[in-house]
Amino acid sequence: DTGVSQNPRHKITKRGQNVTFRCDPISEHNRLYWYRQTLGQGPEFLTYFQNEAQLEKSRLLSDRFSAERPKGSFSTLEIQRTEQGDSAMYLCASSGPTGWKDGYTFGSGTRLTVV
Amino acid sequence: DQQVKQNSPSLSVQEGRISILNCDYTNSMFDYFLWYKKYPAEGPTFLISISSIKDKNEDGRFTVFLNKSAKHLSLHIVPSQPGDSAVYFCAASPNTGNQFYFGTGTSLTVIP
Numbered sequence: 001d002t003g004v005s006q007n008p009r010h011k012i013t014k015r016g017q018n019v020t021f022r023c024d025p026i027s028e029h030n031r032l033y034w035y036r037q038t039l040g041q042g043p044e045f046l047t048y049f050q051n052e053a054q055l056e057k058s059r060l061l062s063d064r065f066s067a068e069r070p071k072g073s074f075s076t077l078e079i080q081r082t083e084q085g086d087s088a089m090y091l092c093a094s095s096g097p098t099g100w101k102d103g104y105t106f107g108s109g110t111r112l113t114v115v
Numbered sequence: 116d117q118q119v120k121q122n123s124p125s126l127s128v129q130e131g132r133i134s135i136l137n138c139d140y141t142n143s144m145f146d147y148f149l150w151y152k153k154y155p156a157e158g159p160t161f162l163i164s165i166s167s168i169k170d171k172n173e174d175g176r177f178t179v180f181l182n183k184s185a186k187h188l189s190l191h192i193v194p195s196q197p198g199d200s201a202v203y204f205c206a207a208s209p210n211t212g213n214q215f216y217f218g219t220g221t222s223l224t225v226i227p
Contacts, residue, residue: 004158031213042119042204042217043159056213091158100147100208103161104215 004107006092012113013082020078021110025094032075033104034067035091036060043091049075082114118142119207121218129226134192136221138205141186145207149215150179150190153202162203163190195225 005024013019025032030051035043046065048056051072061067064082069075079086089111093104120139128134136150146167151159165172165179165188172179178191192199202222206215 033213035217040219042206042219043215044217045214048213058214093158100149100210101164101166103149103151103164105161106151106158108156108158 004092004094004105006090006107006110008110009108010111010113012115015084015114016081018078018080019082019112020076021090021092021112023075023077023092023107024073025075025092026105029094029096029105030072031095031097031099032069033093033095034075034077035093035106037089037091037109038087046077046090079112082112084114087112087114117219118145119205119216119218121203121205121221123221124219125222125224127224127226128195130197131194134190134195134199134223134225136190136192136203136205136223138188138190138218139186140188140207140216142207142209142216143186144209145216146210147208148179148181148188149206149208150177151204151206151217152199153204153220159204192223195223197225197227199223200225 032049034046037043049069064080067077089109091109093106095104149164150162153159181188202220204220206217208215
């Protein structure tokens with residue numbers, strides 16, 4: 001297993017367009033997380049899946065954002081009608097049931113630039 | 116509202132000396148704490164964790180200390196190596212880690 005894979009690595013889009021990011025977690029990890037990181041800040045929690053169920057969503061996740069994890073495998077994060085404030089690094093992470101002490105494994109992220 | 120704070124944006128240390136990175140938090144409900152290291156263009160990498168029932172955890176050159184009464188934790192790296200140069204984030208969670216709150220990071224430079 002090569003770790004958590006995120007695609008694309010970079011995405012430049014025009015304001016108002018929709019974008020979709022993909023995350024492939026470590027295969028034996030049943031928990032998957034999306035975080036967002038802006039310049040000079042730490043990662044901020046967006047949402048959490050256990051298998052295919054989305055169990056937690058941050059209030060940062062406006063109705064323009066939607067995340068899915070069909071069949072508990074890969075996950076997608078879609079942003080509709082992008083705004084310049086959506087420009088950030090979007091990080092995906094996965095863990096087993098003891099992620100609180102064993103840590104998450106993060107992907108390298110997708111950098112979104114909205115122009 | 117920043118619940119986890121790393122007040123030192125940067126730190127420089129000579130190779131072989133001790134690096135001490137500090138983190139403060141405001142939420143008394145936080146029970147689990149992790150440290151991550153991040154190199155440019157990569158995602159954060161897990162380093163070490165501690166739960167609130169302990170005040171110290173060691174893993175090789177890395178030791179994390181937790182002072183719950185002061186709502187403070189620190190990461191000690193001994194001895195520091197040039198490869199330790201990275202941004203270090205502390206993170207805290209009130210439960211079993213479904214949502215971690217991260218600090219803003221401290222950029223460590225280890226000078227050869």
